[in-house]
Structure formats: structure tokens, C-alpha cells
Amino acid sequence: MTTEDPVPEPATDRDTPETGSNAARAQAFGAVATAYDAGRPTFPAEALTWILGPGRGLQVLDLGAGTGKLAAVAAALGHDVIAVDPSxxxxxxxxxxxxxxxxxxxxxxxxxxxxxxxxxxVGQAFHWFDHARALPEIARVLRPNGVLGLLWNRADIVVPWVRRMVHTMQGDAIGGDRFDPVPVLLQSGLFALVEDTRFRHWQDLDRNGLRQLAQSHSRIAVLTESRRDAVLEQVDAIYDNTARPPEPLRMPYFTDCYRARPSDLANYRRTLDAPVAPHL
Structure with a gap:
């Protein structure tokens, strides 16, 4: 990392898949789209500027865009954005x-x-992809000097109430190994010189917002109604024991960012398939 922030144990949103439950958990996002949009944090503009550069007017694909939180930040920075999602x-x-x-x-x-x-x-979604199929597709649609940017918001569980909250949402998964995209990118041979950095930001939440954050997690979305209600009661208790209304509860996050450009191999393979598309 290039920042001096302490490195907490990570908590990954659009949760890292677990063996045997990938399909059910991935499909659960569509059912909680409203809660996902209301409860999940946005991404800091500084993070996208680091990935895309300081200019405007790029043609940007937000892949696995979900409800468009990351796409909206790119559009606000002056870029032309296409949001693609299977849901x-x-x-x-x-x-x-x-x-x-x-x-x-x-x-x-x-x-x-x-x-x-x-x-x-790609925000909060790259770990869900079938990388053997997705990386050639990403390299295919990128221009020769294009850039791939991957972002994950991770709750700072050094803060005690945040650690309790993440444990309530993720159970024993808290503190597990963080997904590292660098080996995946480099082993593909399609991307070169992967760089990474980290940004810190906060999300202001009221009682209902904290509930929606919990409801947006696939692990909770697939629970039975009675078990889900029990988890949400724990979330309410965390808010009641921590918040000091009317001040919002500030959820601290780190945004881990990675950027990489197509390799010479990717550019060569692309030219064999089709000519470069003109700017629109």
C-alpha cells in the first residue's frame, strides 16, 4: 500500500464467495437491490481519479455495476459511463x-x-468473476492504452463497534484472507504492472441505514425470515448502544484500489480479432 494507514483485518462487501454457496449468494443480490443501494457505501472520487487520471470524457465500462454506485462517481467526474450487470x-x-x-x-x-x-x-465484484473467461473479455473491450481498475470498500474493524457489526453480518468469515487480484491479473498474461493504493473514507448511517447495510449482504439475504430478523435485532442493538442521535453513526472504510494496463500480448491478440473501434 502507498498510504500510511494501518492495515486492518479486511471485511469485503459483495461478500467473498464460500464453497458450496456461491450461486445462491450471488443470486441473492437481486432480491436486495434496494437495500444494497441504500445501505452500501459509495466510493471516494479520489480513488477513481487515481485509476482514470485527472481528465474527463473517457468511455468507461463499470462491470458488475450493481446499482451503479461506482458508475455514478465516474459520471460525476465527467466520464461517459456504461453500467453492465447480470441482475x-x-x-x-x-x-x-x-x-x-x-x-x-x-x-x-x-x-x-x-x-x-x-x-x-469493477467495484466489489471482481472476486465473483470466472477469471479465466472474464479477463480475456476485459482485455478485448479495452483500448490499447486503456486501464482496468478494481476497487473494494473494506470496513475498518479496528474500531470495536465496527468489528461487532461486521461479525454480525459475516459471522466466522471476519478476519479471513482478503482476495488478492494481483496474482490473477499477472498469471493471465493479459495485464502488466499492477499498481495498488488505499483511500480512507466514511459513511454516515442512521438506524435504518445500518439495517439496510446488513440486509444487503448475501449471507443475510439467504437466511430464513426468523434467522434474518434475529440478526437485524443484533444490528439494531449495535446502533442503539453506539449512536448518539441526532448525529449520524460514521462507518469507517478503506477503499483498496488496483490498476493495470493491457499487456503487449493482450494488444496483439485484440488486433488479430478486430480493428480498434473509433471513439463515439
């Missing part, structure tokens, strides 16, 4: 955001032309 429910929420184009699609089969975007950004 119709997620995209219905995403379409309410101004300045975004949306398309149904998956990382393993991106519905865009060869070399058609300047950047692909």
Missing part, C-alpha cells in the same frame, strides 16, 4: 441515476465491441 433488479435501481447507460451482461461475455472503452472499472 435486472440491480439495473432497475441503476437506471434511476442520471447520466448512465445500462446494459444486461456478464463479465464473461461483455456486450461491447473490441477496443471500445478507455477503462473498465
Amino acid at each position: 435486472q433488479e440491480m439495473l432497475e435501481v441503476c437506471r434511476r441515476r442520471p447520466g448512465l447507460d445500462t446494459m444486461m451482461g456478464a463479465a464473461e461475455s461483455i456486450p461491447l465491441a473490441h477496443a471500445s472503452v478507455d477503462a473498465v472499472i
